[in-house]
Structures are given as C-alpha cells and as structure tokens.
Amino acid sequence: MIRRYGDPKKNGVFYKLRPGAYAILPKNGNLLLTFQESNMGEFQLPGGGIDQNESPIAALHREVMEETGYRIGRVRFSHAFRRFSFMPEYGIWAEKLCRIYIARPVRKICAPLEIGHTAVWMPREIAIKKLGNPGDRAAVKNLF
Numbered sequence: 001m002i003r004r005y006g007d008p009k010k011n012g013v014f015y016k017l018r019p020g021a022y023a024i025l026p027k028n029g030n031l032l033l034t035f036q037e038s039n040m041g042e043f044q045l046p047g048g049g050i051d052q053n054e055s056p057i058a059a060l061h062r063e064v065m066e067e068t069g070y071r072i073g074r075v076r077f078s079h080a081f082r083r084f085s086f087m088p089e090y091g092i093w094a095e096k097l098c099r100i101y102i103a104r105p106v107r108k109i110c111a112p113l114e115i116g117h118t119a120v121w122m123p124r125e126i127a128i129k130k131l132g133n134p135g136d137r138a139a140v141k142n143l144f
Contacts, residue, residue: 002097005135006083015084015095021060022047022098023072024140025105030121031140032105033131034067037116038089042132045100045139046119056099064103068119069110072103078143081135100139 009015022045025032034046046067050059057075064072078100087094112119122130124144131137 002080002082004082004084005138006085006133009084009095010093013093015093017097018087018094019050019056019097020048020099021050021056021063021101022136022139023060023064023075023101023103024078024143025064025068025070025072025103026124026144027105027121030123031127032068032070033120033122033127034112035118035120036067037118043120043122043127043130044132045136047098057101060101060103065109066113067117068105069108069112070105070119071107071109073106075101075103078102078139081139083133083135085133098135102143 024045033043036042036044046064047060048063050056064070080097080099083096085094128137128141
C-alpha cells in the first residue's frame with residue numbers, strides 16, 4: 001500500500017491518475033526547491049507529471065530543468081506517496097502518484113524555463129516548514 005498524504009478522496013468525485021516524478025536535490029546542507037507563483041505562492045520539490053510514453057527518470061530530468069534550470073545526476077529512487085487534489089491548471093481532480101527521487105544538482109544551465117517558477121536554495125530545516133504539501137515535507141524530513 002502506498003501511503004497517502006493530505007486530504008482523502010471526496011465521495012462522488014472522479015480522480016484521474018496522474019503519475020509524477022519529483023526530486024530532493026541536496027547540496028552543502030541546502031535543498032534546491034521551486035517556488036511556484038501559480039499555486040498561490042507555494043514551495044515544492046522540483047518535478048511534475050510523467051508524459052505518456054515517457055519514463056519516470058526522463059520526466060524527472062525534464063521537469064527539474066523546466067522548473068529550476070539545473071541538470072541533475074546520480075538519480076536514485078527513494079519512495080512513493082499518493083495525494084488527492086484539484087489541479088486548477090488542468091481543471092481536473094487528480095490522484096497524484098508521486099515518485100520521489102534523490103539526485104545531485106550538477107550544473108545550472110539556465111533560468112527556469114517555466115513561467116512563474118523560481119529556483120530557490122533553502123536550508124533543509126526551513127524547507128520542511130515551507131514546502132507546500134505534507135507529502136513533500138515528510139519526504140524531506142524522513143530522508144535525512
């Protein structure tokens with residue numbers, strides 16, 4: 001059974017399964033996060049949805065580049081969790097299957113490619129308090 005964080009399913013609501021890949025990116029006691037203006041100003045682990053016919057690792061590399069401008073290496077799977085949420089940008093209720101990876105931020109290539117995203121380095125203890133969803137907070141807290 002994959003652990004759930006956040007709100008339970010709402011009765012009578014159809015949830016679309018949305019698998020995603022997300023990265024914990026530590027370096028020198030800090031974590032690389034993304035600040036997303038579109039989510040009411042929320043800090044998140046970099047990552048996002050896995051496109052059809054895309055592997056989770058390929059999605060992770062793509063999403064981290066889009067949201068932070070960094071290339072990553074030494075990627076390893078940590079765990080997975082589920083959460084149920086409304087995704088206003090898509091107009092759907094989603095059962096998000098979040099695959100969490102640990103990776104090394106290798107090199108900054110560019111500014112974030114996605115509009116409204118800002119790459120932010122933050123000490124781990126502050127990140128635990130600022131991350132916008134309980135699954136991300138638990139992933140960081142339980143990992144180190």
